[in-house]
Amino acid sequence: MTQARTLTYAQAAALALAEAMQANERVLALGEDLGRGGVFGQYRDPDDPNGQPLVKRFGPERIMDTPISEAAIVGAGVGMALAGLRPVVELRVVDFALCAIDEVVNQAAKNRFMFGGQGRVPLVMRMPIGLWSASAAQHSQSLEAWFAHIPGLTVAAPATPADNYGLLHAALASGDPVVYMEHKELWSRQGEVPAGHAVPLGKAARLHEGQDLLIVAWSRQALVAQEAAQQLAQQGIHAEVLDLRTLWPWDQGAVLEAAARTGRVLVTHEAVQVAGFGAEVAATVAEHTGAKVARLGAPRIPVGYAPALEDESRVGAEKVAAAARALLRR
Template sequence: MATASYMEAGRDALAEEMRRDPLVWAVGEDLGRGGVFGQYKGLVEEFGPERISDAPISEAAIMGAAVGAAMMGTRPVVEMRFSDFALCAMDELINQAAKARFMFGGQTRVPLVVREPIGMWRSSAAQHSQSLEGWYAHVPGLVVACPSTPADTKGLLKTAIRSDDPVVFMEHKNLWALTGEVPDGEHLVPFGEARIVRPGTDLTIVSWSAQVHVAAEAAVTLAAEGISVELIDLRTLWPWDRDRVLGSVEKTGRLLVTHEAVSVAGFGAEIAATVAERLGRHLKAPVRRLGAPRTLIAYAPPLENAVRITATATADAVRSMVGRR
């Protein structure tokens, strides 16, 4: 095991895959100077500007070129800088990359990874703070990954680069400095396999990305009160690990889904509906979701904090579901 930050783990994953496969390359704005957050620091020195490619400020052009390059046999890793900015390239990703394999009858593939930094981070306001993972999970043809730890960032990114389907890889900006143990050697995390962060018996919490750490904080507080929470980190939203979630809720009888994204039409609704349809008669309490209100994210920290799903709010929701308040 080695210790690495969330950012370093992603950089290591890309470097390892570029050394392994000469067809892997990266493209985006400011990659030559290491990327906006330092995710590409040092890579241009090792691989050169042909494989760590700086691009003009045009997300549509970046994505369109990468889709074409993927269809021609290379494996592009596209840096979209912020997930909000990727909205400028929706036609290229949604109408082209996600559909090409199907529309050409399997005669082509689009082995493309789109890295999108997500989430609230230091008063970045409404155009730099969104969590849009639910949008992508809705689109047939896309894989959606949302790692919460350095180990999963590395393992999922390596798996994504080797995938023959387009992967939207969503990294939370507030986790860049998070450190943790990363397995040595070849480390791959399969899509569709959730992680049990902590076992429990009274209630299941399902979450992903940075919200996993908020839920874990709540679980520690609740454990001191005698409430046992089983916390599941989905890791990928599509495919998502239905079997592990259903098995956990069947055991605990209660489900709370938490996420930073807006609650309305968020991916938590898909999980809640699936559990209600499959296990409705076995539930000890109605399924509950905690997500942001349908509002824009402000610059001002007090207003930004007003839309956060906190550990306190999570713990309060659990207490109400188990009849402790």
């Protein structure tokens, strides 16, 4: 029987990184605050009873603290990857990754194609996304649609500790640049992580079974959708919930099969609804099935600092359940 450990979302990622570093000396990590274990504890050794930072185990040449320059961090990571290493770069929050947008979009994503495959960029860029309580407009964004739009980038967004472990392993094994988006409010969430849990890139997970409609989500919003499905079940409405887990490539087969079976699809995400990745999913469903489609996302406003303002940007389970009921009435 496969052994499992109860780990937090942060510990699960740290375990995957530590295992990869142990197995391959070319894997290393660089970014701000790694020496103290990361802002969220995602670089603390899960095998150490005192939770020591991973630098104590692997040394400062493989867990590297950097100056406060996201452009330099990603630029160095691209260079390391082209030189044969497999770096992980830490951007702390996706909002700060915008300081390195040229390195991500024009250097990491394009190199393999511009030079005929002579160089590869096996680079994992950790960019935590999502609302972060009382962190306001510059620390609470979900910008996954920006990166899914860019050819050459893989985009992953795990929702559970098990998937954070499995997807990070998959990202580290990829030969191409991966934008790896962990949710800022999931770091302390606990869950069972089976030993060697594998999650292939591009494969969705079914979180809830149902035949009345399909709800598609990812990252923390997948858990919100699961909660909404449980509320709907109490009202006699049986919703299927798919967690995409990877936004590029995304599991079109699983979505289209469930869409054709249920006849109604609600796509929900924490990101601003306007031009969000949900539009891509909805359009694909509309083009390939006869299902009725609806989208639900945050309003096009900056996230407020005050709790009442922040709540305006939250897409909670009640809103998802209400949108599902409205879709069923169509």
